[in-house]
Amino acid sequence: MLRPKLLGAAVLAVAALASARTAQAQATMGADLGLFSGYVWRGVSLTNRPVGQPNVYLTVPAGNASVTLGGWANVDLGRYDGADDFSQSGGVSGLNLSEFDPWAEVSVPVGQATLTGGVVGYVFPNDLGATDDFNTWEVYGKLGLAVPLSPKLAVYYDFDKVDGAYIEGSVGHSLPLGASLSLNLAALGGLSAGQAEATAPGELNNFFENGFTHLDLSAGVPFSAGIFSITPVIHFLVNGDEITKLTSPGDQSDVKLWGGLTLSWSRALGAAAASE
Secondary structure, three states: OOOHHHHHHHHHHHHHHHHHOOOOOOOEEEEEEEEEOOEEEOOEEEEOOOEEEEEEEEEEEEOOEEEEEEEEEEEEOOOOOOOOOOOOOOOOOOOEEEEEEEEEEEEEEEOOEEEEEEEEEEEOOOOOOOOHHHOEEEEEEEEEEOOOOOOEEEEEEEOOOOOEEEEEEEEEEEEEOOOOOEEEEEEEEEEEEEOOOOOOOOOOOOOOOOEEEEEEEEEEOOEEEOOEEEEEEEEEEEEOOOOOOEEEOOEEOOEEEEEEEEEEEEEEOOHHHHHO
16 A cells, blocks of 8 residues: 655655745656565555565646645565465565555645645555455545644545545654754554444455554655665554554564665656746
């Protein structure tokens, strides 16, 4: 499923567009490539071996707001068919596209707040592992505040196969490490509010119980390399749900560690024309 942190580049693009509107409104296109030790979504280990996660997006201004369209994917980098492997693609092959998530959102600044509403689809193309029986859709709303610790609140509602809500709250802080480096610290907590029951035929559940799902403590050090931004990151999870505690088939742990890096690129379309 789509990672909120992969929307970070799009959020930065929105901020850049807001500051540039006094000169000339511009669209921004961008792409990310995440390489991680596993695929962890809302605290749940969907693949516990290395994965690649590309994301592309286009942000366009719309008055005081901005509209972003994108597509995100997960690729299992190997054939993960061992007894201790979780593989979203079913372990049938390496370099397997296991999930594609189209998404769209609208963001509006209101004073020190940014309000965002969007929709995301979860599409599973394989015949084993996660199949099209798991295809589903969510709508979401987010509130971010430009105050110390940058608090954010997000509510996702699956109106298709799961029929329930998931809530995230997060804070973050950046510590300077020198002239061009910073240490980005963040804490995120998750809560299931209806995504644990599967009472109707064909209905799915994401968690074992409703309530606290996990606490995600992360640290990243973004830096620039030419036209790219590279962000190594490490996540330490405290698991509160029986499903988030799973680390491999049959094994559970109250804590989980995973990490990787994200390579990001973005470009303001028509920037050259605007500067002429």
